Amino acid sequence: xxxxxxxxxxxxxxxxxxxxxxxELTKTIAExxxxxxxxxxxxxxxxxxxxxxxxxxxxxxxxxxxKLLEGRQYDTVxxxxxxxxxxxxxxxxxxxxxxxxPLGVVETDRDMSRALASIHPSIDFSRRGHATGxxxxxxxxxxxxxxxxxxxxxxxxxxxxxGDQETDTVRPLAEALSATLKGTNTLMVASSDLSHFHAEKxxxxxxxxxxxxxxxxxxxxxxxTLESGKGEACGGGPIATVMAAARRLGAxxxxxxxxxxxxxxxxxxxxxxxxxSAVIVTSEEPSATTPVIxxxxxxxxxxxxxxxxxxxxxxxxxxxxxxxxxxxxxxxPQLENLKEKRGAFVTLKSGGQLRGCIGQVMARQPLFExxxxxxxAAAFEDPRFSAISEEDFERIDIxxxxxxxxxxxxDLETIKVGRDGLMIKLDMHSGLLLPQVASEYGWSTxxxxxxxxxxxxxxxxxxxxxxxxIYRFSAEVF
Numbered sequence: 001x002x003x004x005x006x007x008x009x010x011x012x013x014x015x016x017x018x019x020x021x022x023x024e025l026t027k028t029i030a031e032x033x034x035x036x037x038x039x040x041x042x043x044x045x046x047x048x049x050x051x052x053x054x055x056x057x058x059x060x061x062x063x064x065x066x067k068l069l070e071g072r073q074y075d076t077v078x079x080x081x082x083x084x085x086x087x088x089x090x091x092x093x094x095x096x097x098x099x100x101x102p103l104g105v106v107e108t109d110r111d112m113s114r115a116l117a118s119i120h121p122s123i124d125f126s127r128r129g130h131a132t133g134x135x136x137x138x139x140x141x142x143x144x145x146x147x148x149x150x151x152x153x154x155x156x157x158x159x160x161x162x163g164d165q166e167t168d169t170v171r172p173l174a175e176a177l178s179a180t181l182k183g184t185n186t187l188m189v190a191s192s193d194l195s196h197f198h199a200e201k202x203x204x205x206x207x208x209x210x211x212x213x214x215x216x217x218x219x220x221x222x223x224x225t226l227e228s229g230k231g232e233a234c235g236g237g238p239i240a241t242v243m244a245a246a247r248r249l250g251a252x253x254x255x256x257x258x259x260x261x262x263x264x265x266x267x268x269x270x271x272x273x274x275x276x277s278a279v280i281v282t283s284e285e286p287s288a289t290t291p292v293i294x295x296x297x298x299x300x301x302x303x304x305x306x307x308x309x310x311x312x313x314x315x316x317x318x319x320x321x322x323x324x325x326x327x328x329x330x331x332x333p334q335l336e337n338l339k340e341k342r343g344a345f346v347t348l349k350s351g352g353q354l355r356g357c358i359g360q361v362m363a364r365q366p367l368f369e370x371x372x373x374x375x376x377a378a379a380f381e382d383p384r385f386s387a388i389s390e391e392d393f394e395r396i397d398i399x400x401x402x403x404x405x406x407x408x409x410x411d412l413e414t415i416k417v418g419r420d421g422l423m424i425k426l427d428m429h430s431g432l433l434l435p436q437v438a439s440e441y442g443w444s445t446x447x448x449x450x451x452x453x454x455x456x457x458x459x460x461x462x463x464x465x466x467x468x469x470i471y472r473f474s475a476e477v478f
Contacts, residue, residue: 006095012137017054022102029150032063042280049190049240051275052140057262058275064149064258065277074110074187078158080238081191088163090122103149108355109156110312119176140191165237174241178248190242192235194274207274213468246280317375332372339366343403346374356382401475409470420472422452431438431456
């Protein structure tokens with residue numbers, strides 16, 4: 001953090017929605033956790049849906065979700081909340097150093113925040129919607145932090161306020177989240193209350209419709225329910241966004257955890273607010289991005305790297321393999337000019353013949369680390385070949401292919417055969433073909449798209465599906 005206190009968001013609702021004293025706040029949350037049971041779940045929590053009213057009203061329902069995190073660790077928590085104090089189009093990712101609560105400062109994950117905000121024009125890197133305000137600041141994101149501070153201890157924060165709840169804001173934010181969070185140890189939290197100021201019976205009827213859409217893991221149905229007025233949720237946008245992003249990240253089910261209305265706390269059942277908590281789970285613990293087995297991408301002039309850079313990366317690849325033979329742990333040099341997170345393939349050839357090729361399309365680590373890791377994988381883990389021997393190693397030629405960042409394709413006319421590789425994602429399927437494949441087989445753009453769909457295990461014309469995500473990339477090879 002910069003140490004500049006102006007870059008730390010001060011609490012806006014301490015003493016109003018939750019206790020302002022650190023001791024009293026910790027005691028309150030501990031009591032809420034002790035009053036609820038831990039619901040058995042089959043999988044790993046990837047996302048939570050939690051209410052954001054004052055703790056006396058919705059605290060027990062929220063605690064049902066947060067109690068699932070006991071004994072778990074996350075590097076980063078992304079919290080999405082609606083804006084109650086100012087309207088704006090799109091979403092705002094907080095650009096400061098952290099959020100303060102009476103329990104201390106939660107540091108911002110600036111790298112992830114900046115990456116998330118860079119993907120789509122509707123996502124700002126700013127403080128819109130995050131300000132404390134002259135009278136009352138935004139509470140929906142802030143009230144989640146003490147729960148997380150108590151149950152998780154240390155974690156970093158990506159704070160997102162959605163200025164509107166429309167599909168045009170939900171869809172790009174969900175896509176950006178799934179791209180940014182893939183391969184990370186991150187929890188998503190959607191902050192939302194349900195219906196507002198109806199009689200108890202009517203509130204429960206409206207909330208049940210919303211709950212069913214959530215339990216069916218159908219973000220489109222949820223948005224339609226809210227837009228039609230058949231149900232209400234002041235944070236419907238965050239819920240739909242988290243659901244859509246979680247599905248792209250491999251989530252399998254949604255499980256409701258608790259429901260209540262404010263009437264149960266106030267005794268006033270004539271005008272209540274509904275509260276729901278739920279968890280979205282995956283079948284696997286978080287893991288690194290899976291390497292891709294392939295062949296060298298099409299060659300482009302490597303203008304982005306100096307001769308010194310290229311020599312350094314080649315040396316890292318060779319030294320990493322050498323260290324594996326020697327049985328020692330290899331730590332590549334921390335080269336400042338090669339710290340950018342880039343996908344990369346390492347190709348090994350012997351006598352001009354392919355001997356191994358493995359890479360990562362979307363790396364979440366510095367380039368020098370990706371090259372070292374993929375070099376070892378290409379030498380010893382490509383299932384098409386036996387591991388190379390030390391004798392083989394002396395004759396191996398190493399070729400590095402550094403990928404450009406994935407670029408979303410909205411117009412198929414922008415795809416250029418011979419320059420671009422393709423990746424297509426639809427629901428839980430994804431497939432990738434490297435740039436040289438279409439050229440080698442003489443494919444047209446249409447055939448290239450069809451073959452990429454087949455690679456993903458999809459019908460060949462799935463690229464026409466409105467939910468399909470098409471990305472292109474090229475490569476610098478040396």
